[in-house]
Amino acid sequence: MDLTRLRLLVELRRLGTMTAVSEVTGMGTSAISKHLAVLEREAGVRLLAPDGRRVRLTPAGRRLAEHAVDILGRVEAARAEMAGEGAPVGRIDLVTFVSMTVPVVLPALERLRREHPGVEVRLIEHEPDQALDLLLGGEADLGLIYEYSLVPRRVPEGITLRPVGTEPLFLAQSAATGAGRRTMTRERLRALADAPWIANSRDSDEDELVRRMCAAAGFRPDIRHRIDTLEAVSAIVAAGWGVGLLPKLAAAPRRRGVVHTPLGGLAGVRRIYLAGRSGAWAWLPLRAVARQIRRAACEVLDDVDVAAPPTEDGEAL
CATH class of the missing domain: 3.40.190.10 (Periplasmic binding protein-like II)
Known part of the structure; x- marks a missing residue:
């Protein structure tokens, strides 16, 4: 159903006469009558009945007008939401x-x-x-x-x-190895050339990062364990069965028996x-x-800019 015709029906219910509707909308009474006649055909029921020289809404017309108020309200709310007006819903x-x-x-x-x-x-x-x-x-x-x-x-x-x-990246090692907390160097990393390494099961970007980092230190890592659960990674490290790379958020909370050594520029961020x-x-x-x-x-990551870049329409997030 056309929204313009629904609005005319609502105005007729509110104002009572075609003349009053014409004055409010600026549309001639003949045009209003034609629109409402089309609306009747679309609805499949009589919406108007003669009442002397005027017309009145039938019970079906009054009911459709009630629906129309709700429909038009929802349309306006949707337009306002899409335009960024009002509260987000x-x-x-x-x-x-x-x-x-x-x-x-x-x-x-x-x-x-x-x-x-x-x-x-x-x-x-x-x-x-x-x-x-x-x-x-x-x-x-x-x-x-x-x-x-x-x-x-x-x-x-x-x-x-x-x-x-x-977020910075850390190397998770067993505390029993005597690893320190100061930033890792290539020489200290090269000392782990024979260590078993832990990676995830997806053979994804983490694998490539470990390989590139170790290649820069002069060796190819022995990726022996494929573990996806962060808690299990920490447990394996604590037991001395391997070393693994973890981002800052994944390295917290700390587990007893595990030392997280900052990797700095060796691994980037x-x-x-x-x-x-x-x-x-x-x-x-x-x-x-x-x-x-x-x-x-802002509370847990570095380099956070709360003033986000603008959206495609030029407005900031």
Whole structure:
């Protein structure tokens, strides 16, 4: 049904006469009558009945006018929301990775619930490759992904990244090895040439980072263990069965028997981004979630700029 015709029906119910509707809308009474006649055909029921020289709404006409008030209100609310007016309302499917969930995402959602209760967030946990697939397929609205500065990630066309912050990288070693906490050097790293290394099961960017870092120190690492659970990685390290590379957030909380040695420039940093479909950043609920994530990230990440880069339409997040 045409929104203009529904508005005319609502005005007729409110004002009572075609003449009054004409004065308010600037439309001639003949044109109003034609629009309402078309609306009757669309509805399939009589909406108007003669009442002397005037017309009145039938019971069906009054009921449709009630529906029209709700329909027009929802349309106006949708337009205001898309234009960035009023409070954000809607659901965001947010895909995140494990080490960001507790220290960043949960505090962000607590603030979001207090400040924008009309925004609902559904969490999905995946690594960056799967997160980008979900975004491209429309199964997620916003994603948290990462890349290593020594292993840049290829971002598919149609996805736009917004930087969140960075975190340093550490080498997890057994405390029994006597490893210190001062920044790792190539010479000290070369001493681990015969050590068993721990990597994840995905043969992903982490593997490439370990290989590049060790190659710069002059050896090829023996990746002996494939473990995805961070708690299990720490347990294996504490038992003296291997060494592994961990970002700052994944290295906390500390486990007894494990020493985290800063890798500094040997490994670079892990860069965290918000990822979304190009053109979606102007949606108010998405921007509200992104802002809260940035605020929470300030407490645990480095290089966080709360004043985010502008969206495609020139507005800041």
